[in-house]
Amino acid sequence: MNLLATIALGLLNAATVLLAAPLGEGLLRKLTARIQSRQGPPLLQPYYDLLKLLCKEDLEAGQVPSMQRFAACLAFAAVVAVAWLVPMGAPAPLNAHADVVLLIYLLSLCSISTLLAGLAAGSTFSLLGISREMMAMVALEPLLAVALVVGAVHEKSLRLEAVLSGSVYGAAGFPWSGLLTLLAVLLAFQAFVQRAPFDMAEAETELMEGPLLEYSGPKLALFKYARQAKLMVYCALFVALFAPWGLGLGQPLAWLWFWAKVGVLVLLVTAIAATHARYRIDQALRYLGGLLGVALAALVLATFGY
């Protein structure tokens, strides 16, 4: 693929994620409202919200304003960068130039930006929030890494196109390792996208939004946008990793089919978030720890070719 095509595809991916993310959030809010017997806000409300926040005065509240600005930009940039690495109805734009390890790094960068945001704000509640975020990250990052590596083990390659094409099921016989990985990631998915019951880092009723407590205006908009985009990116990643079929349909059908699958996943996330109470951090860690055990078992199976 030549350079121009790479850039064009990358921009398409990034633009789609950025444009669709508030819509996904709107969908999420509307469905949540329906589950709760409410009317719910208009589908486009998240766009208005972001616009409003972006147009506000950029107030600086917190201990290290420059760091806070940086953290907000980093959160946003990391998610947009990830969009270049995930195949979204077409091969990943940076297919030839990146591998799974970079993907894992960039995804950790999302969490690290929250960490920076909380540290720089320096209030007690944000510090408590990031300590929870850290603890969750310690359990989640290995889980993600294992999920990506299982495919890599089957394909004996870390290249994006090799891993993100359903290769987790690439076992010689019945895909034991693939199905186990699917199970682990599916059960931990709410934690990856930080929705209930795993939203304890931002628990409004306990920590008053935790790391984001001190943020307002454009910076808050960036964090919110990043969070919405993160939901999209993780859903896309999940689809690419575990349900990539349909790429052969030809464009633009394959592209539409892909985003339809992402939409279904968003609805699933919403339904679970709306019907579950929040876990406490120790309960969440025990839960995620168990899933990590399952994922490691899958990795062991994969190395033996199952």
Add this chain to the structure above:
Amino acid sequence: MAAPDILKRLKDKAGPAIQRADLPDERRLFVFVEPSALKGLCQFIFRDLDARYIISIGADDRPHSGRFLVAHNFAFDKEHVLCSLLARLPADQPRVESISDVVPAANWAEREFRDLVGIEPVGHPYPKRLVLPDGWPEGVHPLRKDVRWDCVPPGYDEHREFTFDEPPPGCVVVPFGPFHPTLDEPEHFRLYVEGEVVRGCEYRGFMVHRGIEKLAESVLTYNDIPMAAERICGICGCVHNVTYAQAVEQAAAIRPPERAEYIRTIMLELERLHSHLLWVGLAGHIVGFDTLFMQAFRIREPIMWAAEKISGNRKTYSLCLIGGVRWDLTDELKAELHAVLDRLETEWRAVAAVVSRDRNVQKRTRGVGVASRELVKNAALIGPVARASGCDIDCRRDHPYAAYDRVDFNVVVEQDGDVWARLLVRVQEVFESIKIIRQCLQQMPDGPIQLALADELPADRLGLSSVEAPRGECHHFVLTGEQNRPRRWRVRAPTYQNLQGVPAMIKDQQLADMTISLGSIDPCFSCTDRLETIDLRSGVTRVYSQAELLKLVRTRQANQR
């Protein structure tokens, strides 16, 4: 054992120290004792006779008897008796031995009469200010009769900040309040946190005082006070309204017409219904389960509409006057109420079934915020908190008022003492309330709803009344007076006692459990804070304009840089 038997036990114990005893009826007992014998008798009643502590009251009675008055109220729940131990203290030396070391639940009440009436509880284990702000000058006690209701004493420093205790070593202080999203009222907990574990806390509250008691004693009249009393609380206002009216009626030996008693019962239970539904929703919200919150509020709404049809208001029913009620129930309203109750019962059964099976909610509430039987006794915890810890107390059955002695209902009791048990108690009590209202609607006789009171109410009489509010027992003490108003009126809202149990409930728990533990007692800070008087010029009337606020924020930042 009725009131005369209890009096006999007291006489056997204290003998000549008992100066005078009043038994207006079988269920009330007022005993005047020597101040020196007060503590010993309180210990005897609380420990040996196993009575439940209610509240302590200080009063300035100097214009009439030349003395100060202190009272400790106890409830004999099994014997259906409310008892008050009173002592007169000399005007020049208002000191009384503190009972907090033998009755730990008296801690706040004694600090409160020290602040507001200036009666010194000698030997109090923690004699820190409770109600008055730290900038208030020493020696000015707002509830004394020589202090005007609108007095701001010279030397009052409204900007003075609270002085706090030192946190234990190795702990971080996490401020919880004065403004926190789970609590819609100002209060301040300083949590001492080690990692994610709460090791202790200090409470400073009483920030939104409206001086209602002082107003009642100096400005309002008997029939104004029910409306002011109702505004003590936005959730259980009707409870205060009825409790006050009953306390005065008991003091003046008035019995309202039977139909009025039934209407009071119905309105109190309507209030319990909406309050329980509201609380279950809030509990869901606190543990991050907003769907439960939304559904509970949807189901609750028809109750509010029914109340509005009856009284003209969704809340704040303005129900009672002395000797009756103001709103009647027509046949049309009765039919509508039946329909509302039927629908509520069906919908709430569905919610109860879902909640009682929900594993996530159980995970967050089981073993959390546990109140042991011992804590319930020592801190005198009440209402659903006590009933969830296996204490079978309920004023509706134990100290029957209005028409509760003529209806049949169960007192829901759970054993575990945790938040989950409190949730179960309140979910189940909804069905009992529905049962009570249905019986009342059926049994209610025709007749007048208000007594015609020709004479002035007699002065110098004592009245006690306990009403089971949704959150627990609400208790009012009235000493009647001249000029058509009480000489002393003391309100003890349920949160006043339950809040004192919270530090023990949250100790060594996860920080994440703090909100639901506190939420589980259904705290009402406006109820607890009803007392402080003359704070007109401090935070209350100070309104910042947006520009001022911005300036404040920016200068502070500039200073930090």
